[in-house]
Amino acid sequence: MKATIKDVAREAKVSISTVSYAINGKDRISEKTRQHVLKVAKKLNYVANGNAKLLKQKNTRAIGIFFNSWFGPIYSEIARGIEKAVHQAGYDLVACSLYGEENSTAYKYLRDRMVDGAIILTNSFDDEFLTSMASKELPLVVLDREIQSPHIYSILIDNFGGAFTATKAIVKSGVREVYFLGGPEDSYDNQKRLDGYIAALGFCGVPVNHDFILECDFTEEGAYRKMSALFDQGTIPDAIFSANDEMALGIYRAARERNLRIPKDIKVVGFDNIRESAVTTPPLTTISHQQFEMGISAAETLFHALKGNDDIEYIRIQPTKLIERESL
Amino acid sequence: MKATIKDVAREAKVSISTVSYAINGKDRISEKTRQHVLKVAKKLNYVANGNAKLLKQKNTRAIGIFFNSWFGPIYSEIARGIEKAVHQAGYDLVACSLYGEENSTAYKYLRDRMVDGAIILTNSFDDEFLTSMASKELPLVVLDREIQSPHIYSILIDNFGGAFTATKAIVKSGVREVYFLGGPEDSYDNQKRLDGYIAALGFCGVPVNHDFILECDFTEEGAYRKMSALFDQGTIPDAIFSANDEMALGIYRAARERNLRIPKDIKVVGFDNIRESAVTTPPLTTISHQQFEMGISAAETLFHALKGNDDIEYIRIQPTKLIERESL
DNA sequence: CTGAAAGCGCTTACAG
């Protein structure tokens, strides 16, 4: 059985208070006593019970990172940034998924306040639940999503700006027939990216043609089908701005099957800079959001809130960058 | 401030025991009382303090998954499998990284026994530490690593079998000059994969040529450099078995720069089936280990151990499969 | 410098 503070006290012939002081490095006891206690503790293989400690101390010194399901390639850089900042602050980071919904670990850990703060990478928690949970003692940071509520902070990708940059780059490369391959209409990201696309066309003096705006579903397979159909009816766009890289992969596959060359026959620009985009033939020109920095920013916002700062911006927008490769 | 059981008891005008019974659904109290208590609890927004609960109950009902750093694409499927099995068992799954080493969350959570069991996806914990932590109450499952110790179970990829299959497939395709591009010599995976390669050549009656065995470092960049040098000195292997997919990506890049065609000039087979391998040109033929099943297997092993079964195999080997694409 | 004691928020025999 596991040794408790009592066992150590008995064995060391001191009181449990003394053991506690020794273990926690308080300077109230003599160095001699401390050393003695530490030796006994080591011998007994003693480690303090985390739950008892937390029960007294009230705070958990842990930050939760909650997401839908295990990280795809996109999330891992965000998580790395968060991890770095959280560690630096001396907190622990525990990741929980929402697999199982209301019975998921993420749900439970948030509801039971097993963490002092949380960073949320999913939209499976509904706004209402998050609003009801957030408090001064449990601030929340949501990524890529806007919730207007005290103690909830949003970090947003600059979807609009990224799409604007991508579309402008396409037009500058000399084409005027620029298609937009989008995600689901009700997707927040998609809406913003579409706005950026339209704004950039306007900016460049290219009229918007609504036939060029294709609705799809953000998946490789969906894009493959959509583009295959388009190609097979004889339409070969000069250029396509794909609202995410996954779909750009689908465009590539459909084009390759029909011997259409990228970028010669069709120029393609993506969004997200997923790992695959660097190794396609040709490598995909895309918009990168700075995941790592976004993670750092999320964690820092949280710690500011935890410190009680109340002049924190409720919304931060993370800049994007055009990654020029060979598909444009 | 957060409501406690006392607040609920006072407000509901019952004892705290009654509140506890009501909340936990024990059938010792009248339905009427229960409903009353539940209503008050809801009104007060009461949720039980997890730490206090755990302190009494002794076990955490949580499983830890510990890894080096945030999941690359390989790990996420394993995590998915683990998550599914853990959820099914009614446990929580918390993921912690080893970022920060001795001060990392993973280290702390294991040492402080914040979990009832753990699945370990890293070799940053040394064998000795794991051996000292493992017990009947805290069994451990290590992936892709062998530790001989009670209460520690290993789930291994069939590195040998996979390499054997890959190499045999290459020889069967009609070439006899098969190179091996390996990882670091002291890598466990690499050693087993090299053994499989050698065994397959022997099995097919092809003599082993030690000049064909190249040592590299499992990275894209390393492989790119190694192969560039090889090509530039005029050596163009008929075929290469790359001990992982990352390195196969480097081979592709070096070959592409020199207009060497795959598989016409060089056949390439990889190992791991990472996401990128499906979208290269041509798509990479590779060995897949069944990540998801491996995760399920890991979690199930853990729960068997937790239930006190003592006839569990200490080592399980996860089969591999040849994924035939177009690089062979 | 050290110890006896209260208390964190729960659960669970035990008594009635």
Added chain:
DNA sequence: CTGAAAGCGCTTACAG
């Protein structure tokens, strides 16, 4: 069916 009380393993005023 309900309540008073012990106790889980700690921390931390308080007293000496």
